[in-house]
Amino acid sequence: MTNRSILATASLAVAALSIASLMIGAGDLSPVSLATGGLTAEDLRLLFVSRFPRTFATLLAGAGLAVAGLIMQMLSSNRFVEPSTIGVSESAALGMLTVTLLAPGLPIFAKMLVAALFGLAGAALFMAIIHRLRLRSGLLVPLIGLILSGIIGAFVNFLAYRFDLMQSLGSWLTGDFSMVLAGRYELLWLALGLTALAILAADRFTLAGLGRDVAVGLGVPYGVTVAIGLVIVSLVSAVTIVSVGVIPFVGLVVPNIVSMLAGDNGRQTIPYVLLGGAALVLACDILGRVIRMPYEIPVGTTMGVLGAVVFLTLLFRRRPAHG
Amino acid sequence: MDDALRLDERRAAARPIAPPSKPRRSAIRENGVILAGLGALALVSCVLFMTIDARGAWGFVLPFRGAKLAAMLLVGHAIAVSTILFQTISANRILTPSIMGFDAFYGLIQTVLVFFAGAAFAAALDPKLLFTVETITLIGFASLLYGTLLSTGARDIHRLLLSGVILGVLFRSVSGLMQRLIDPTEFVVVQDRLFASFNSVDTTLLGISAIVIAVVTLAVIRMLPVLDVLALGREPAISLGIEHRRMVLIVLGIVASFVAVSTALVGPVAFFGLLVASLARVLVGSREHAATILAASLLAAIALVAGQTILERVLGFDAVLGMVVEFIGGIVFLVLLLKRGTA
Amino acid sequence: MIETNALSKRYGDTVVVDGVTLSLPAAEVTAIIGPNGAGKSTFLSMIARLLSIDTGTAHVCGMDVAKAPSDALALKLAVLRQDNQIVARLTVRDLVGFGRFPHSRGRLTGEDRAMVEEAIGFLGLQDFAERYLDELSGGQRQRAFVAMVLAQDTQTILLDEPLNNLDIRHAVAMMRLVRRAADELGKTIVVVLHDINFAAAYADRIVAMKNGRVAVEGRVEDVVTETIIGEIFGIEASIRQVDDQIVCLFRR
Secondary structure (H helix, E strand, O other), X not given: OOHHHHHHHHHHHHHHHHHHHHHOOOOOOOHHHHHHOOOOHHHHHHHXXXXXXXXXXXXXXXXXXXXXXXXXXXXXXXXOOOHHHOOHHHHHHHHHHHHHHHOOOOOHHXXXXXXXXXXXXXXXXXXXXXXXXXXXXXOHHHHHHHHHHHHHHHHHHHHHHHOOOHHHHHHHHOOOOOOOOOOOXXXXXXXXXXHHHHHHOHHHHHXXXXXXXXXHHOOOOHHHHHHHHHHHHHHHHHHHHHHOOOOOOHHHHHHHHHHHHHOOOHHHHHHHHHHHHHHHHHHHHHHHHHOOOOOOOOHHHHHHHHHHHHHHHHHHHOOOXXX | OHHHHHHHHHHHHHOOOOOOOOOOOOHHHHOHHHHHHHHHHHHXXXXXXXXXXXOOOHHHHHHHHHHHHHHHHHHHHHHHHHHHHHHHHHOOOOOOOOOOOHHHHHHHHHHHHHHHHOHHHHHHOOHHHHHHHHHHHHHHHHXXXXXHHHHHHOOOHHHHHHHHHHHHHHHHHHHHHHHHHOOHHHHHHHHHHHOOEOOEOOHHHHHHHHHHHHHHHHHHHXXXXXXXXXXXXXXXXXXXXOOHXXXXXXXXXXXXXXXXXXXXXXXXXXXXXXXXXXXHHXXXXXXXXXXXXXXXXXXXHHHHHHHHHHHHHHOOOOOOHHHHHHHHHHHXXXXXXXXXXXX | OEEEEEEEEEEOOEEEEEEEEEEEOOOOEEEEEOOOOOOHHHHHHHHOOOOOOOEEEEEEOOEEOOOOOHHHHOOOEEEEOOOOOOOOOOEHHHHHHXXXXXXXXXXXXXXXXXXXXXHHHHOOOHHHOOOEHHHOOHHHHHHHHHHHHHHOOOOEXXXXXXXXXXXXXXXXXXXXXHHHHHHHHOOEEEEEOOOHHHHHHHOOEEEEEEOOEEEEEEEHHHHOOHHHHHHHHOOOEEEEXXXXXXXXXXXX
16 A cells, blocks of 8 residues: 555544444434534533543543553553553653542642653663563563563552552443543543654654664764653553553554554554554444443453454464564 | 574583583582572561561461462462473573463463363363363364474574564464453453462462472472483583483473463463573573572572562552563563673 | 873773774874674773763764763764664665764755755765665675764774675775775774774774774784784784785684
């Protein structure tokens, strides 16, 4: 496919899914009344209080997480990592837990910042560990990430259990858009700004992905680039966790598929990654809404299944050059 | 990493064989003191667990704590032995059944059965019958899946580990999805059965678990000499006349039975096996399975019983043993991985 | 023009580069040779500001590499390290385009694109320009990286063992190209080489390093002699003149 046709297809898919997302739910809206403007006051309320917020939240979280995954893969020069598989999500949850225990009165924005700070620490820890590896085996890096997130996760579980916060922890660790209403998701708009920042710095991330020596040789400040990248990644993780919870594997699945179709030149491919992430999460959310009406299946659960299948496929697709 | 592995093999092959000046004693007798010490420690832990804070009401305390103790001993033994066996057939010291997603697989089988049989029907069924069906299913599918995985992926340990971990994620996610698909009101009925843990031990299955463990352990004891040869790796084992593939499948079946027991009783325990198996090797070496397995089993008993006693009775932290084990075991695993990756 | 003054690097108690003072003239090819562990790559990496300098100074085109801004230096100095293992799926043209980053900050102008095409042509990569790096052979990939370095269009180019992974045909082509870049484009090129004969055949000047120090430095004919080569590498070698070219034979 040519780049332009990919872009067109992806945009169309996102638009179609968004419209579907506006219609589908416990109370159905018909496309006809939406198009002709024949909506009752009740319909409008539903649309503005629930459906629009939910659709925006899904788009923003999907795009943000996919881009965060892409950045993480560039910074660690590894295909198989993303925030939720290297301990960033768990660290951010730890941050939420800590701030809920120590300063429950803080405004949500401040709480999110604390979560982001913890996420940043988690990401930095992961980077520090993999930089120590003499043999940067392509599969050792994600393995270490998964174990690291397991360890942090166990600690978070322990704390939550001790302080009776298992339920809150559950809501942070399982992505779910069913609770999204106007007034409860707006923090996610921050993801839009962060994604824009990522697009601006795309070239630098691509160069960082070619390795420190290449980046420095071309005059790119490697340390600063990595730091900016990690800040974006942890902020995106934190806002999603605070607003809707962890959505696993988006950051892994989308950049990998885009890479297969259109390569890894960040500046060109970030738009696809962004649209792909939005489309994927929207599709999973819609699926979760229709599959077991009137109950909803959280997007975290559907993504878990889908993401694991794609991950395994990638793992056995071909022998990676650097395995 | 591949290189590092190969180097290990070469080093092992190049190690000079000591001249047989006098017949060596068996590993058990050689490590008699250590094993006796571990046995004593395990016994003391059990006694303490049963007696600390048990004021009056013995009629209530004894059966209650006794059942819990029995469960911990069974589970510890099952995890320890299955881990060592799994490491033997995969010729690797950092793989364990649970890291490879074995117990998540058991969880999936449980969920699938409930899903297709209907929650109400499953709840009405005799738990022992259900357990038996689940165990047999696990033995069948796990041997197939992991037999294939081990034979195809054995050369690249990281790919093997990573696919195991992700398989675990997949099994858990599919279970989660199916649980969501079951009618929520019906689901409550089976929920307890699906989520055993150290503090809600499923005691109805103690008897049948004990029988399974006894039978399988006997089988392991009979296989000890073969296991020692299997530990040399695939090629040496074949050239010494072992039917490697068949043996691997048999051992996988044994491992599956152990995993079924421990998961049915207390739920998944990710890194515990790695912890006790590594420690056992440090203490008694790995020359003979008899000693390693015995030591690992005793260590598991000590860790679980003493750990539970300390956490519950001394520190007053109830119900966190699983998390503590996960935390410490995870760190040990990470250190092992890094040691091999950076050395 | 590259000048170093008492340049040193140590790791713990091990001195890897030990007070190297050198002056390498512009528009020449200088080959650094020496046994493994002589400190060649470390020396090169310090000049390229990829490694920090412990003591001493290094100047490239009059700029102090330790103090000059990294992006300004990238306009004067390009470096290619060995083992460029990358995971990113980039096309050859993408990669070479990144060589223009110091000039255009990622927004390629017409002039940049012309430079990119020129570099691709210089290395004979026209047919592979739209191929992804992971679809290329080791030699093609190595050439793509060299094209990126050329596209950077700097006065000074540092190459660390560029002949790794190349078969003899491509190794010769690579060294000819290095020669042309110096002769036709007036580049100052420093190249770390393993093979004495490649160094003798294509370099103007040879720096022989041993144990972190410069053992000998000078024109090819002054350095490639039986005593010096024997001393540095600890081997017995015969040096012959064949068709105006100095060759080194290793005794059986």
